[in-house]
Amino acid sequence: MNTIFKSIPFVCKYNSQVWNGSVTHLINHGSHYEIHLESRSSIRFMIGNYTNGGFVSVPAFNAGSDLASYSDYFWNFERLCHTINTVDAATIAECIRTLYKENYIQ
Numbered sequence: 001m002n003t004i005f006k007s008i009p010f011v012c013k014y015n016s017q018v019w020n021g022s023v024t025h026l027i028n029h030g031s032h033y034e035i036h037l038e039s040r041s042s043i044r045f046m047i048g049n050y051t052n053g054g055f056v057s058v059p060a061f062n063a064g065s066d067l068a069s070y071s072d073y074f075w076n077f078e079r080l081c082h083t084i085n086t087v088d089a090a091t092i093a094e095c096i097r098t099l100y101k102e103n104y105i106q
Contacts, residue, residue, distance in 0.1 A: 043091065056076070061083070063083035071101065077093040
């Protein structure tokens with residue numbers, strides 16, 4: 001298990017709203033990643049891969065969804081909007097995209 005404790009900042013946008021977020025913990029469990037972020041709210045979620053592709057699980061919200069590639073913000077955002085509010089969906093989708101773009105997740 002590999003844990004990163006440094007803050008990883010990202011910027012979220014939805015319609016005309018813009019807000020900051022940061023990853024406070026990133027834990028690589030080998031089979032999946034556990035991510036803790038701070039933004040408009042504090043969210044803990046997991047992402048990983050399974051037979052049909054990628055997934056995201058947000059246990060505190062009793063929510064989860066399939067994911068496209070980690071870099072596909074729009075598809076991931078749309079899928080998350082079916083299970084959680086749009087601000088949290090945008091925050092999680094941007095967090096995933098940033099972590100992938102910055103090579104923290106693969």
